Amino acid sequence: MFLDSDLLMSALRALTPILLAALGGALCERAGVFNIGLEGMMLLGCFTSVATSWFTGSPWLGVLAAALAAAAYSLILAVGAVTLRGDAVVLGIAMNLLAVGLTSFLLRTVFGVQGTFDDPTLAGLPLVGGFTPLAYLAWAAVAVAALLLSRHVWGLRLRGVGEAPDAAATLGVSPAKYKYGAVLVSGVLCGLAGAQLALGNVTLFSENMTAGRGWIAVVAVMLGRAAPLGVLLAALLFGLAEAAGFRLQGVGLPQQATDAAPYVVTLAALFLSTARRRRRRTPTSGVAA
């Protein structure tokens, strides 16, 4: 009775933004760029989609603008980590911090409000069969990414670049090109994730509204071993946790506790997966046991 179709529907809605961002993160991971700027790019996508939808009246233009803005923002990571050979972790953290400040600042200057911008006339995304079109796009993106990575020429080259950039370069494949491509696509996907969150899951913008979903996406990338299907399963786990947390509020648990559900699941998943990996690594080398 607890695990019913309502719960599944709300889990699927909750997972969409995480899934989109995590797919982008997985592509970067495969290309050898550790992208932890998903959170910041997503937040920028949230704001851009809301602002654009508000001023144009079209949520679709909002989605497009979010994708473009987050892709432009992702150039910080691409230029910094690939061209200038900076530390991707430092860049990612900076992008996340900057996005919080930037969107809060823009909220005040553009809308003249603090905290939350919310208006009944703000146009959100339409629902088709209970989901936004972006949710369907996210599922399709899993299939496309899986096919690209495993079967397409680009996917093979991308995986090679991520594993041994020197080897790829000696064969005439430019690692920088593929890394830029992966980071820009992750920007687009995070922009879409932000639009889904701000115009799909809810219809508003509030400061720091991503609330760690980008970080959860980073964990989903690790948990899913940067494989699209693995990432989908990990995102589903987090979606279920979020939906279950919401459901538990109905049972009378305090909201602060139930809101923590996805993060607790994240931590538990990380512990379990690293413990499992470590155990697998210990028996060493090719010595017959």
Place this chain on the structure above:
Amino acid sequence: MTPPQAEPAVELRGITKRFPGTLANDSVDLTVSAGEIHALMGENGAGKSTLMSVLYGMERPDAGTIRVDGREVSFAGPAGAMAAGLGMVHQNFKLFDSLTVAENVVYAAEPRRFGLVDRAAARRRVRELAEEHGLAVDPDARVGDLPVGLRQRVEILKLLHRGARTLILDEPTAVLTPAEADALFAVLKSLAAQGRTVILVTHKLREVLEGSDRVTVLRDGRVVARLVTAETTADEIAAAMTGRAVELDRVHAPGTPGDVVLDLTGLATDGVRDLELAVRAGEIVGIAGVAGNGQSELVEALAGLRPVTAGRVALRGRDITHASATERRAHGLAYVPEDRHAVGTAPAASVADNLAMGHHRTSLSSRGLLSPAAVRAHARRLVERFGIKAATEEVPASALSGGNLQKLLIGRELAHEAPLLLVEQPTRGVDIGAVQNIHDQLIAYRDAGHAVLLVSAELSEIRGLADRVLVMYEGRITATYQKDEADERSLGLAMAGGGTAPVEAVD
């Protein structure tokens, strides 16, 4: 006087390449005929690698011309060189470990169907090439799971898939067993017989003599000899490389073993099991084996860098099975690790500081403070005694050549005068001249009454130095030889897991 037959496969004329402070190639001419195996020899820093980088489009020459199959070319990068029919197998393989053999071979030159990689065609292609050239390897195997000899085959298949007519191999046998090296040369000879050209960059004399048609020797960036292999000798090539007569493959007189210094009983650690071994004072015990058969793990366990899971280690009668590295050193152990860059030295620290490491506990400090004057004096003494070539003691260790860095490391460890010296691959990648020096130092150390445990993949080194030779295979000692019994053939066989295994436990 011979009339020009076909165009040479590769012709370099007057190649000059300068790097800040050095003239790496000084007007080098190199002509490689089609269908020959041409060895390019020289010590480290002689300019072999630079010359090949120039040929392969990775460096631009300051002067000179390159002709491939008679046409003058100028490559912007390796891709251009590949398009002109050149292909290079780098010393450190450029492979993708997580990808399959077929994926590695076709990477960036994939057979396609509708934009997707045609995996069936890729597999077929690998099988065809493998069969044609005697390079059998499973197209679906993951490259990371393959032994090093097969990985090299993948590299060669990669070049053949791209239609390379001239193959450049950089130190191809550095990591191979003797049997694998023989197999490689059989393949190279058959490639040459089909009209392909092979350029072999190496400093190993034996394989040049057995496997090549002609030899070009570089020294200090210049060509110092062009020889026809059939008409030359190892001594002549070595003399050209070093500029002086060198005594090759000396077998040193045996030592006079005394008391047991190191005693292992039933030792086990990662990748090592049931190991029994004793090393006596005044004795060098050599451990031969192909890399990855537990030698490194054994030495790390002895040095205190890796936990011992079973058995006992005794040093001069005291149980040090679970002692820390510091305690072991204090009780009389010195250690020359295999990886001199990452483990043996601190590249950014000065020569003086590197020489002081380890000695800082004993002779160079008082009340916890280092004495800079003592550190400098200590450094000067060792630089002098071991002939380390460094501009000053203050230059960073990274500025030293490989051979000099190794002299630094070995000198520092020998200076401990520890009863037991663990030494791993003491002359890997070191010039012939320096090899001689290092071997003499090790023998002198033994003759002074110390015990030495030597791990080396170089058979001639093991045979020349060791009083007893043990062969390690899959984590165990599978054969033991006295100095005069250890011939190259039976050692090679034992290293490959064949031959007479004296103890074969049933599990």
